Every structure is written in structure tokens, then in C-alpha cells.
Amino acid sequence: MEVRVQNVRKEFDRFPALHDVSLDIRSGELIALLGPSGSGKTTLLRLIAGLETPTAGKVFFGDTDASEKTVQERNIGFVFQHYALFRHMTILENISFGLKVRPRSSRPPAGEIRRRAMELLDLVQLSGLEKRYPNQLSGGQRQRVALARALAIEPAVLLLDEPFGALDAQVRRELRKWLREIHDRTGHTTVFVTHDQEEALELSDRLCVMSQGKIEQVGTPDSVYDHPTSPFVFGFIGESSELPVTVENNELWVGGRAIGVPAGDAQPGEARLFFRPHDVELVEHDASLAGVVSTNRRVGGTRRVELEIGGAGHLVEVDLPFDHPAGEKTRLAFRPRRWKLFPAV
Amino acid sequence: MSTVASTAPRRAWSFRQPSVIPGFGLTLGFTLTYFSLIILIPLIALAVRSAGLGPEGFWKAATDARVLGSLRVSFVTALIAAGVNVVFGTLIAWVLVRYRFPGRRIFDAIIDLPFALPTAVAGIALTAIYAPNGTVGSLFAPLGWRIAYTPAGIVIAMIFIGLPFVVRTIQPILEEVSHEVEEASATLGANRFQTIIHVIFPSLMPAILTGFALAFARAVGEYGSIIFIAGNIPFVSEIAPLLIYIRLQEFNYVGATVIATVMLLISFALLLAINLIQAWSRRRYGYGN
Numbered sequence: 001m002e003v004r005v006q007n008v009r010k011e012f013d014r015f016p017a018l019h020d021v022s023l024d025i026r027s028g029e030l031i032a033l034l035g036p037s038g039s040g041k042t043t044l045l046r047l048i049a050g051l052e053t054p055t056a057g058k059v060f061f062g063d064t065d066a067s068e069k070t071v072q073e074r075n076i077g078f079v080f081q082h083y084a085l086f087r088h089m090t091i092l093e094n095i096s097f098g099l100k101v102r103p104r105s106s107r108p109p110a111g112e113i114r115r116r117a118m119e120l121l122d123l124v125q126l127s128g129l130e131k132r133y134p135n136q137l138s139g140g141q142r143q144r145v146a147l148a149r150a151l152a153i154e155p156a157v158l159l160l161d162e163p164f165g166a167l168d169a170q171v172r173r174e175l176r177k178w179l180r181e182i183h184d185r186t187g188h189t190t191v192f193v194t195h196d197q198e199e200a201l202e203l204s205d206r207l208c209v210m211s212q213g214k215i216e217q218v219g220t221p222d223s224v225y226d227h228p229t230s231p232f233v234f235g236f237i238g239e240s241s242e243l244p245v246t247v248e249n250n251e252l253w254v255g256g257r258a259i260g261v262p263a264g265d266a267q268p269g270e271a272r273l274f275f276r277p278h279d280v281e282l283v284e285h286d287a288s289l290a291g292v293v294s295t296n297r298r299v300g301g302t303r304r305v306e307l308e309i310g311g312a313g314h315l316v317e318v319d320l321p322f323d324h325p326a327g328e329k330t331r332l333a334f335r336p337r338r339w340k341l342f343p344a345v
Numbered sequence: 346m347s348t349v350a351s352t353a354p355r356r357a358w359s360f361r362q363p364s365v366i367p368g369f370g371l372t373l374g375f376t377l378t379y380f381s382l383i384i385l386i387p388l389i390a391l392a393v394r395s396a397g398l399g400p401e402g403f404w405k406a407a408t409d410a411r412v413l414g415s416l417r418v419s420f421v422t423a424l425i426a427a428g429v430n431v432v433f434g435t436l437i438a439w440v441l442v443r444y445r446f447p448g449r450r451i452f453d454a455i456i457d458l459p460f461a462l463p464t465a466v467a468g469i470a471l472t473a474i475y476a477p478n479g480t481v482g483s484l485f486a487p488l489g490w491r492i493a494y495t496p497a498g499i500v501i502a503m504i505f506i507g508l509p510f511v512v513r514t515i516q517p518i519l520e521e522v523s524h525e526v527e528e529a530s531a532t533l534g535a536n537r538f539q540t541i542i543h544v545i546f547p548s549l550m551p552a553i554l555t556g557f558a559l560a561f562a563r564a565v566g567e568y569g570s571i572i573f574i575a576g577n578i579p580f581v582s583e584i585a586p587l588l589i590y591i592r593l594q595e596f597n598y599v600g601a602t603v604i605a606t607v608m609l610l611i612s613f614a615l616l617l618a619i620n621l622i623q624a625w626s627r628r629r630y631g632y633g634n
């Protein structure tokens with residue numbers, strides 16, 4: 001089901017959490033709401049769910065205005081960061097809860113409820129644990145139960161609030177892959193909130209990057225990564241290095257030296273240069289960015305070198321293969337292969 | 346490495362398990378001494394004194410009609426009062442935890458007053474209000490309902506003194522029940538009533554049981570406030586603690602200890618049962634860990 005968020009504003013005690021946010025979510029897609037804490041991503045998710053009411057604006061499910069509907073009527077599946085399982089119920093009872101509380105007219109017979117719950121238990125690969133209680137399961141297992149519970153009501157939209165936030169790195173990666181598989185198999189329109197950009201890049205069809213109650217950029221992971229439209233997005237998605245530069249004669253200058261990077265159509269004057277630390281080439285003689293190595297750390301397969309550029313002591317990071325001979329040097333000269341210029345603030 | 350292990354001296358079985366938390370011996374010793382002086386020795390003395398009658402004498406004294414009558418009055422009214430307190434105490438705890446309203450803190454503080462008030466004062470106040478010519482009693486008098494000087498009055502006094510126990514045990518647990526669980530229930534389509542019955546209530550169950558046990562224990566042992574409002578008619582509104590006092594005034598010390606011992610046994614059995622149910626539910630649902 002398509003979800004349309006239209007000019008939604010939300011204030012908590014006069015403190016604005018969302019400013020005039022609009023977002024179209026396509027049917028069947030897996031979209032990530034990504035942003036630092038306080039960016040309003042969870043508020044947006046809860047507004048879609050109906051757990052919060054917007055101060056202004058509307059939420060549409062398909063063509064129907066869902067803003068008027070209660071949480072119960074919206075038929076959404078919601079997965080919480082801390083699972084929110086019912087501790088006094090077995091796993092099977094947890095999963096079948098949503099079907100059991102339906103009014104008699106739309107409630108499937110008991111046998112059917114049980115069959116559906118067992119099927120879902122199988123889908124989340126927890127067969128055989130139906131008689132356990134939530135506190136007898138690991139964190140990863142609990143979150144899978146929570147997902148099965150949300151799927152049991154055949155939701156119009158599946159909403160996940162930092163679903164892997166409370167799990168350790170290993171389990172996170174596993175569940176991420178597994179969630180993608182489940183999504184591909186069931187095809188639910190899915191919105192998930194995360195502050196982990198790697199998770200968002202790996203898992204989602206589209207990203208919606210948020211900051212300070214506003215949507216910064218929406219697009220496929222590749223387009224957001226390759227063509228960030230704001231310094232915030234560049235800095236938030238992926239690794240980045242930033243350097244103040246001067247635009248003059250269609251070239252970029254740092255500390256009075258041309259660095260061999262064309263300015264394109266940028267206006268002359270001050271600007272900020274952004275590039276990815278791994279997207280650089282070392283140069284020997286040409287115009288380049290040169291700096292003194294201030295720290296040099298090996299991180300697995302790469303070597304991360306921090307360089308002090310020019311007299312003002314601006315620090316940028318550059319990645320080299322860990323066995324690159326330049327890793328031994330005290331001075332390095334490089335040019336970014338891809339970069340982005342933003343106006344100075 | 347196995348040789349090292351085999352040459353290591355075998356540690357003799359020790360009552361004390363190795364632990365990084367110091368002071369086990371000191372604190373356990375102090376606890377046991379204190380417990381013995383304050384609780385155990387008086388209780389044993391009670392049992393010994395009443396056992397002086399021999400099994401037959403004990404049985405005869407314990408099954409005396411007036412004794413049985415007073416025990417029935419005490420335990421039935423205490424159970425009713427604890428039951429009522431659980432219902433309304435839970436409601437009050439709910440209101441205090443869930444809603445913000447002017448005067449909430451004052452209301453919250455007033456809950457504890459029955460703890461602090463001398464029970465005789467409470468008894469006299471309640472009697473004055475619930476007597477047929479009192480503020481509240483006069484409302485019920487035309488209906489033919491007498492509250493003061495009947496078992497109903499006993500229940501009212503017991504409710505008064507037991508309420509804080511229920512509110513104070515449920516309040517912190519209710520604060521802990523996460524909103525997320527309620528929200529999860531709502532997103533799954535459960536209405537408010539279903540959420541309360543199926544989700545919130547079961548998670549409060551252990552606390553409710555504790556509150557019930559405390560309110561019940563307090564009510565059974567209560568004396569001061571009840572004797573003013575009860576009317577103290579043997580077989581009708583005479584409570585066991587009052588009968589104990591009467592026996593003492595008759596210098597029938599053994600008779601008094603027999604009633605006390607029987608009360609103690611019944612109370613202990615009930616409290617033990619409640620605790621076992623509670624421990625079971627805690628273990629099963631993983632609350633409190």
C-alpha cells in the first residue's frame with residue numbers, strides 16, 4: 001500500500017519535532033528513515049503509525065485519509081527497538097495476539113489462528129520455540145518474534161523503529177540480511193528507522209535522510225551516496241573529509257596554492273570541499289593537496305591517514321591500502337577523485 | 346595443565362560461596378541475631394506457652410465457639426478488605442502514575458497518612474462518620490444499612506489502614522510497565538479494554554498479589570481502629586485480636602496465646618501460599634530480573 005505524508009508538522013509542547021514534512025512511500029518498497037537522534041525520524045514513523053497525532057498535515061494510506069483513523073483501525077505492523085513483547089505470554093500467544101483480539105466477525109477460527117502463527121514462526125525461523133516465554137529467548141530471537149507478531153495481522157504497512165538498535169553487531173548483520181529476504185518474500189511496504197547509515201545503505205530500496213525535523217534528501221542509496229545535495233548528507237552518509245577552499249579562475253585553492261581540482265560552475269569565493277577518504281589518488285608532482293601526516297592507523301584492510309593541510313591546521317582523512325608504501329611517509333600529496341563543493345557557511 | 350589442576354588442594358565444602366561482595370559472615374550473623382531477638386524468640390515463646398495445654402487442651406481452646414466466631418470475623422473481613430483494597434488501590438495507583446493533574450503530589454502524599462495516623466484516632470473518626478447519625482452513615486441509615494457497629498464497619502476500618510500497602514506496591518511496578526507494550530497492543534488492533542485485561546493486568550499481577558498479602562496481613566493484625574467501629578458483639582463483630590485482649594484481662598494467658606497461635610498459623614499459611622504463587626509467576630514471566 002502507498003503511504004503519503006502530506007505537509008505534516010508536529011510540535012511537542014511548542015517544541016517543533018517535524019517541520020512541514022512531505023514524503024511519498026511507494027507500494028512494496030523498503031524505505032529507510034535515516035538521521036541522527038533528534039532528527040524527527042521516529043516521530044515521523046509514529047505519525048504514520050498513528051501513535052502520535054500531527055499538529056498539522058495529513059497521512060494517506062492509498063487514497064484514504066488515515067489521519068482520522070485510530071492506531072487500531074490503521075492496520076499497521078509496528079516493531080519496537082526494545083521488542084515490546086508480552087512477557088506473560090508464550091511466543092505462540094504473542095504472535096497470535098493480533099488475531100485473537102479481533103472482533104468475532106473478522107476473527108479467524110482458533111485452528112486457523114494457530115496455523116497462521118505456526119507458519120509465521122517458521123518464516124522467522126523459530127519453529128519449535130512456540131511454548132517458550134520471551135525472557136527465555138536471545139535479543140535477536142525476540143526481535144524476530146516481534147516481527148512475526150507484527151506480520152500476523154497482515155498489515156497494510158510494516159513500520160520498524162530501530163529494529164536492530166539493541167542488538168550486537170554480529171546479530172545485527174544477520175538480521176539485516178534476513179529482514180531483506182523476508183521483505184522480498186512477503187512484499188510488504190516497509191518503513192524502518194535507523195541511525196546506522198551502513199544499515200540503511202545495505203537494506204533499503206530508498207533512503208530518506210532527515211535532520212532537525214526536516215527531510216534533507218530522498219533517493220536510492222547509490223544516488224544519495226554519490227550525489228549528496230547538502231553538506232549534512234555528505235557528512236552523514238558514508239565517510240567524509242571536509243576542507244575550506246577558495247574558488248578562483250575556475251580552480252580550487254588552498255592556502256594560496258592551486259590543488260589541481262577544477263571548480264566547475266562554482267561561484268568565485270569561499271567554499272567547502274567534500275570528498276570521500278577512500279576516493280582519492282596519490283600524486284607526486286602535479287598540483288595537489290599536500291599535508292603532514294598527523295596520525296596513521298591501520299583499520300583492517302585499509303590504512304587511515306590523517307593529514308594536516310596548510311598552515312591553518314585543517315585535518316582531513318585519507319584511506320590507503322594497508323600495505324601501500326606511502327603509508328610510511330611523513331608527508332603525502334593527493335587529489336580527490338570525486339568531490340563535491342558546497343557554499344561556505 | 347591437568348597436572349596443575351590435580352595437585353591443587355581440594356577445597357572443602359563451605360557454607361559460604363566465594364564472592365566478591367564482602368561482609369557475608371558479619372551481615373548474616375547480624376541478620377540472624379536480630380531476626381531471632383525480634384521475631385523468632387517471641388513467636389517460639391508463644392507456641393511453647395500455648396503448647397503447655399497439651400494437644401487436647403489446645404484443640405479444645407482453639408475450637409471454642411466464641412474463638413472460632415472471632416477468627417471467622419477476623420479472616421473474612423480481612424480478606425474482603427484486602428480484596429476491595431486491591432481493586433481501588435490499583436485504580437488509585439493507575440491514576441497517580443498515568444495522569445498529571447493539579448494536586449497530584451498532595452494526593453500522593455495523603456495516601457500515606459493511614460500509616461502515620463494513630464489507629465485509635467482513625468477508628469474514632471471513622472465511627473463518627475459512619476455511625477447512623479454521622480455524615481456518611483446518615484445517608485445509608487434510611488436505607489436500613491448500618492455500617493458502624495457491624496462487620497461492614499470492620500471492613501471499612503481495615504480498608505482504611507490497608508490502602509497504602511496496595512497503592513505503594515503497585516505504583517512503582519506500574520511506572521515500569523513500558524508504554525511500548527501498550528502501544529504494541531494497540532498497533533495489533535487491541536482496544537483499550539483488551540489491552541488492560543490482556544497486557545497490563547497480567548504484568549501487574551505479582552505486585553497486586555504482594556499488595557493483597559500486605560493489606561491482608563495488616564488487616565488481620567489490626568486492633569486499635571476496629572474496636573471503636575466494630576460494636577464488638579461476640580459471634581458477629583468481635584475480632585480475634587479483641588478476644589485475645591479480653592482473655593488477657595481475664596488473666597487467661599494460655600487462652601490468649603492459643604488464639605494468637607491459631608491466628609499466626611492461618612496467616613502464615615495464607616501468606617506463604619500468596620508468596621509461592623508470586624514466586625512462580627515471577628519465575629515464569631521473568632519479572633523482577
